[in-house]
Amino acid sequence: MTDQRPDPDALLEKVQRAEALRRRGRLKIFFGASAGVGKTFGMLLAARERRAEGLDVVAGYVETHKRAETEKLLEGLEVLPMHMVDYQNTQLREFDLDAALKRHPALILVDELAHTNAPGSRHAKRWQDVDELLDAGIDVYTAINVQHIESLNDIISQITGIPVWETVPDAVLESANEIELIDLPPDELLQRLKEGKVYLPQQAERAAQNFFRKGNLIALRELALRRTADRVDAQMRDYRDDHAIQNVWQVKERMLVCIGPGGATAENLVRAAYRLAQLLRAEWIVVYIETAKLQRLSKEQRDAILRTLKLAEELGAETATLSGHKLAEEVIAYARTRNATRIVLGKPTFSGWKRWLFGSLVDTIVRQASDIDIHVVGKESNFLSQAAANPYFSRSRLYLGLASEEQRPMFKWRSGYLWALAATAICTAIAWLMLGHFDLANLIMVYLLGVVVVAARYGRGPSVLSSFFSVVLFDFCFVPPRFSFAVSDSQYLITFTVMLLVALVISSMTASTRHQAKIASHRERRIASLYAMSRELAVTRGEQNILGIAVKHLAEVFESQAVILLPDETGRIVYPASEGVVESCHGSDLSVAQWVYDHAQMAGQGTDTLPGGDMVYIPLNAASGMIGVLALLPLNPARIALPEQQRLLETFTSQIALALERVSLAVEAQRAQVKMETEQLRNTLLSAISHDLRTPLAAIVGASSSLIRDSDKLDEHARRELGQAIYDESIRMSGLANNLLDMARLEAGAVVLNRQWQPLEEVVGGALAGMTARMGNHPVSVRLPRDLPLVEIDSMLIERVFANLLENAVKYTPTGTRIEIFASSDRNELVVTVADHGHGIPSGEEKRIFEKFHRVASEGNQGGAGLGLTICRAIVEAHGGRMWADDFPGGGAAFHFTLPLTEPPLIEQEETSQS
Amino acid sequence: MTHSATIIVIEDEAQIRRFLRTTLVAEGYQVFEAETGKQGLTEAATRKPDLIVLDLGLPDMDGVQVVKGIRAWSSVPIVILSARAQECDKISALDAGADDYLVKPFGVGELLARIRVALRHVMSTTNGDEEGVFAVDELKVDMVHRKVTVGGAEVHLTPIEYRLLTVLVKHAGKVLTHQLLLKEVWGPNYVERAHYLRIYMGTLRHKLEKDPARPRFLLTEVGVGYRLAVV
Numbered sequence A: 001m002t003d004q005r006p007d008p009d010a011l012l013e014k015v016q017r018a019e020a021l022r023r024r025g026r027l028k029i030f031f032g033a034s035a036g037v038g039k040t041f042g043m044l045l046a047a048r049e050r051r052a053e054g055l056d057v058v059a060g061y062v063e064t065h066k067r068a069e070t071e072k073l074l075e076g077l078e079v080l081p082m083h084m085v086d087y088q089n090t091q092l093r094e095f096d097l098d099a100a101l102k103r104h105p106a107l108i109l110v111d112e113l114a115h116t117n118a119p120g121s122r123h124a125k126r127w128q129d130v131d132e133l134l135d136a137g138i139d140v141y142t143a144i145n146v147q148h149i150e151s152l153n154d155i156i157s158q159i160t161g162i163p164v165w166e167t168v169p170d171a172v173l174e175s176a177n178e179i180e181l182i183d184l185p186p187d188e189l190l191q192r193l194k195e196g197k198v199y200l201p202q203q204a205e206r207a208a209q210n211f212f213r214k215g216n217l218i219a220l221r222e223l224a225l226r227r228t229a230d231r232v233d234a235q236m237r238d239y240r241d242d243h244a245i246q247n248v249w250q251v252k253e254r255m256l257v258c259i260g261p262g263g264a265t266a267e268n269l270v271r272a273a274y275r276l277a278q279l280l281r282a283e284w285i286v287v288y289i290e291t292a293k294l295q296r297l298s299k300e301q302r303d304a305i306l307r308t309l310k311l312a313e314e315l316g317a318e319t320a321t322l323s324g325h326k327l328a329e330e331v332i333a334y335a336r337t338r339n340a341t342r343i344v345l346g347k348p349t350f351s352g353w354k355r356w357l358f359g360s361l362v363d364t365i366v367r368q369a370s371d372i373d374i375h376v377v378g379k380e381s382n383f384l385s386q387a388a389a390n391p392y393f394s395r396s397r398l399y400l401g402l403a404s405e406e407q408r409p410m411f412k413w414r415s416g417y418l419w420a421l422a423a424t425a426i427c428t429a430i431a432w433l434m435l436g437h438f439d440l441a442n443l444i445m446v447y448l449l450g451v452v453v454v455a456a457r458y459g460r461g462p463s464v465l466s467s468f469f470s471v472v473l474f475d476f477c478f479v480p481p482r483f484s485f486a487v488s489d490s491q492y493l494i495t496f497t498v499m500l501l502v503a504l505v506i507s508s509m510t511a512s513t514r515h516q517a518k519i520a521s522h523r524e525r526r527i528a529s530l531y532a533m534s535r536e537l538a539v540t541r542g543e544q545n546i547l548g549i550a551v552k553h554l555a556e557v558f559e560s561q562a563v564i565l566l567p568d569e570t571g572r573i574v575y576p577a578s579e580g581v582v583e584s585c586h587g588s589d590l591s592v593a594q595w596v597y598d599h600a601q602m603a604g605q606g607t608d609t610l611p612g613g614d615m616v617y618i619p620l621n622a623a624s625g626m627i628g629v630l631a632l633l634p635l636n637p638a639r640i641a642l643p644e645q646q647r648l649l650e651t652f653t654s655q656i657a658l659a660l661e662r663v664s665l666a667v668e669a670q671r672a673q674v675k676m677e678t679e680q681l682r683n684t685l686l687s688a689i690s691h692d693l694r695t696p697l698a699a700i701v702g703a704s705s706s707l708i709r710d711s712d713k714l715d716e717h718a719r720r721e722l723g724q725a726i727y728d729e730s731i732r733m734s735g736l737a738n739n740l741l742d743m744a745r746l747e748a749g750a751v752v753l754n755r756q757w758q759p760l761e762e763v764v765g766g767a768l769a770g771m772t773a774r775m776g777n778h779p780v781s782v783r784l785p786r787d788l789p790l791v792e793i794d795s796m797l798i799e800r801v802f803a804n805l806l807e808n809a810v811k812y813t814p815t816g817t818r819i820e821i822f823a824s825s826d827r828n829e830l831v832v833t834v835a836d837h838g839h840g841i842p843s844g845e846e847k848r849i850f851e852k853f854h855r856v857a858s859e860g861n862q863g864g865a866g867l868g869l870t871i872c873r874a875i876v877e878a879h880g881g882r883m884w885a886d887d888f889p890g891g892g893a894a895f896h897f898t899l900p901l902t903e904p905p906l907i908e909q910e911e912t913s914q915s
Numbered sequence B: 001m002t003h004s005a006t007i008i009v010i011e012d013e014a015q016i017r018r019f020l021r022t023t024l025v026a027e028g029y030q031v032f033e034a035e036t037g038k039q040g041l042t043e044a045a046t047r048k049p050d051l052i053v054l055d056l057g058l059p060d061m062d063g064v065q066v067v068k069g070i071r072a073w074s075s076v077p078i079v080i081l082s083a084r085a086q087e088c089d090k091i092s093a094l095d096a097g098a099d100d101y102l103v104k105p106f107g108v109g110e111l112l113a114r115i116r117v118a119l120r121h122v123m124s125t126t127n128g129d130e131e132g133v134f135a136v137d138e139l140k141v142d143m144v145h146r147k148v149t150v151g152g153a154e155v156h157l158t159p160i161e162y163r164l165l166t167v168l169v170k171h172a173g174k175v176l177t178h179q180l181l182l183k184e185v186w187g188p189n190y191v192e193r194a195h196y197l198r199i200y201m202g203t204l205r206h207k208l209e210k211d212p213a214r215p216r217f218l219l220t221e222v223g224v225g226y227r228l229a230v231v
Helices: A008-023 A039-052 A068-074 A097-103 A126-135 A150-160 A170-175 A186-194 A202-211 A214-242 A263-280 A299-314 A327-337 A352-358 A361-368 A383-389 A391-400 A410-434 A440-458 A460-477 A491-538 A543-558 A590-599 A637-641 A643-709 A716-747 A760-774 A795-812 A868-878 B014-026 B037-047 B063-071 B084-095 B108-126 B159-170 B178-185 B194-208
Strands: A027-032 A057-061 A083-087 A090-094 A107-110 A139-145 A178-182 A254-259 A283-290 A318-323 A342-346 A373-377 A560-567 A616-622 A625-634 A756-758 A780-783 A791-793 A819-825 A829-836 A883-887 A893-900 B006-010 B030-034 B051-055 B078-082 B100-103 B133-136 B139-142 B147-150 B175-177 B218-221 B225-228
Touching (some): A027 A039, A039 A139, A039 A178, A126 A170, A178 A214, A263 A342, A263 A373, A318 A327, A342 A361, A361 A373, A460 A491, A491 A543, A491 A643, A543 A560, A560 A643, A590 A616, A637 A643, A716 A868, A756 A760, A756 A795, A760 A780, A760 A795, A760 B218, A795 A829, A795 A893, B014 B030, B014 B108, B078 B108, B100 B108, B194 B218
Parallel strands (some): A027 A178, A057 A107, A254 A283, A342 A373
Antiparallel strands (some): A616 A625, A819 A829, A883 A893, B133 B139, B175 B225, B218 B225
16 A cells, blocks of 8 residues: 655745746757757747737847858847956957846846856856846756867767866756757758858867768767757656656665766766666765875875865765774765765776785675665776866866975974984984893884884884884894894794784874874864854854954955955845954955845855855855855965865854844844833823823813803802813923923933023022912022032023922922022032922932933822923933932922033133123 | 004914914904914014014025014114024024024913013104113113112122123113124124133122022023123
8 A cells, every 4th residue: 555645845845946947047958969950040030030929029149150041039038238348458248247137137048058157256156146136036048068068078078088177067957947959950050160150260160070970970969869868857756746647766866976086987976876876866965075095195185185175066966084993894884974875986096916915995894784785986087187277177277276284394203213213222222232141032112112202203214214214224233144134044934024004004003093093183173163152152152252352253264354244124134243353355246245244155266156246245144034244354265175174164154143143133132122111101191191191181171161161150250260170280391291202302312402601590580480370388498609610511400400400399398498509519510409398309219300201109199290390300410410319408309410520612712891 | 652553473373373372462463474484574574573583494495584684774672582492593583683582392481571571662762752861670781871789889890891882882771692792892803712701700790699509680581692681
């Protein structure tokens, strides 16, 4: 009984795939076996049809090669102008990506997908331009020949003998929504060639003549057909998956490809593995295992390995560099941890007795991993090894580069050997002293000890030298006949052989242990540095601090200058506002950073996008999306390109992104908290206001309606009473409205102090004048020293302070209570006091009375929303002063505030004093 | 004569217009109304009023512009009505030539007092009735003999103090902005040095007022300027 329902995970994947495709533009590739089959022609024909259907079609880049029939098809289509690039005194015509993105047609034609862009362009390759167009939601028609497909590149080079440098990753072809094969039988193509209908560049004519041999054409046609058939097959399988037509439970295949140091062989292996992975629709991982032996490879060889790993990544593989002692064990262990179902290996390099003696990786793995399928790939033509001279490769070497760890200083290398000789000499001296007291066999032990010490300190080479030298000196000094290399007893030959072998084995093992220890300590350093950063980040608050720590650690670990660029509210990347730390780098390109931020992809040095620059731009991606961009200016660009370093960098960046995200979440939470409190405050305000507004309103409405209705029944006195009530309540409401307005303005920070030099006396006078009507029977005494300095204040606001204080004094003290205003000054500030002789402030309330909406509990029916003192304090603080309340000596409340004093402006004195 | 004066009220709020009309008509003034600045300007030109009450917050144009428009051809007294949020406008309206102002809400008593002062001022200048002596309570300023007395005792003033006082006397009852006083007393270069004015006003008060912190003659209009009391 098989379950006919589709697997939910698979369905989800399908939905997501469909969604991603809907957002992206559709890619159609016109695919041909060779030049001249009519791809451009076919593409233009299809484009015209689309245009006839009413679609907005633009020709972004079309290479007609001046063929009349093709050019005719181009007529009437909108053609984007080319972007002219100056390169080494020639003008290169390039496709203008930015113009295309700006024009944003529904469909764009971009010919020659495999084209390499002129140096300095945004992307190194045209297929990357096309990718960006698709990302922007533009449909693209493009054309490509079979020889430009990355995975077929080597086969075709073998067939035609002409290496092709411009390649397109297979993933591009696979991501195409449609592939239209433009097929032409070889005979017809040759006929067209003869008629001159196929464009041949002058300089390549001879090579091209070789290329257009019938045999080649048939082979290329077969490849193109096969490739198309593969794709159709894949579509078929997709269809079957989508419709649950499956009888067997498919396990996702995972292939582990193990590459060795041989550059060309490794590349062939990767390409073969890629084709196999395609066939099996398997995920694949390419691993390079660094053993002690492989550590000693030359710089060039290591470059080749990195290049191969990069190629594998381009072909869609995951790559890893492992280090271990035994190749086979590492491979199998890794295969098991990653659940690999197959292991792909190269053919063993040893054969015959050597293979039997030393064993081969293949044999060991086959023996040990009985449950994993093993594929052994044969050697192919080695022409690629000559490719190193090619500019593309030398450029890629430039950005892959390698750590120059193995470039040890010469003297150190030599001194190791000198010390090896010296150590052996010392052993001889010790053995000399022991001679006569001990057996010869024991003297050998001294030598072995020497070999171990040399191996541990100076590595393999010196210890091997030491091994040989030990045997020689032992023979010369101690084996009879002494002081000659002759050996009397032939059994000593066995002694020598065994001694040598033991010495060599010991030296080899010690050296490799030492090497492992070195690798381990190196790793430990990396982990320690990561840990150090994580720990610091974990206890850090504030974005700026996190940025500082991140930049410092990045600088330390990657020997780079770094800067982290964050977007503003509108999503535009901006330069950091603050200066940053010493390690910060300057001059990063914001447009590149923006591109990285928008596309969540790396750019700059060593990447596919804008590889020309000195800096690397890495997206900082966190769970909630893009956080920002890290720009690195490495001192040694090659180091950053090492896979291990890349991975470490990834870990660092994700840590930084997480820390930044944490901070921004915290800020958001705080904002939410503040918002909640504001909300609460608003509610308090609303209830206070509704009470304080309604009470006088009720009185006004009642009194006025009575005046209107019963005016003839009321006597003069009653009318006056009612009118007075209306007036009083209105004044009260007006005061409340003023306070609310002041509060709102102060809270919104909308108040700009209009500071002017003022005598305090005038402000007090203004406030008293404004209050006259409301002061009732409260006598006020003002005591201001005659020499009180001018203060720089906003007189309107300070007048509000006095007015509020006076009003409180009137409100909370019995009629007739004296109110006092006095002030004093010292060098720094003016202290002003408004005091009354009333009941004073209830103890414990001195601080709370300044809180918003706080009213003293014993308060009767006095109005006011409890805002007066809050406003006073806000105004005083805005002036840089303080405000507090306490008991007035002799009973009553005293309110004090300070105003800072600064140097007053100069006044020109009048000369005469008599008019 | 006073009570047949013509007043134009330029105010967009119907309720306030109603209250103003009722009050002013009850006082015996002839009242015309305008809802917008434009209408106000037309009314001012056709009615030849004795006084204009102008609200600063008009829907169609800036009140300051209305003041300037009227001042272009007429010196008719203008009393400004302003809400608290229009403090800056109030000062610019006064600088533009308005005579006085009232902050909403205001009482009838206040309004009528201001109107009376403004109208009286016009009378005194138009009649050319310059007696040469200004007197309020015990303060007397004899412009002809340049003599200032408080309760009969002569007060000695410096030239600047005297100049300041005479400017105030000339516009007695009217609000004078800081800027105007500085320009009149010190000259146009001093308009930014408001502290000069404040210091001299302080010393003048100490010489003329009984309680300088609660002046009776030299009144402070906070944030705007000064006014010499007339009653």
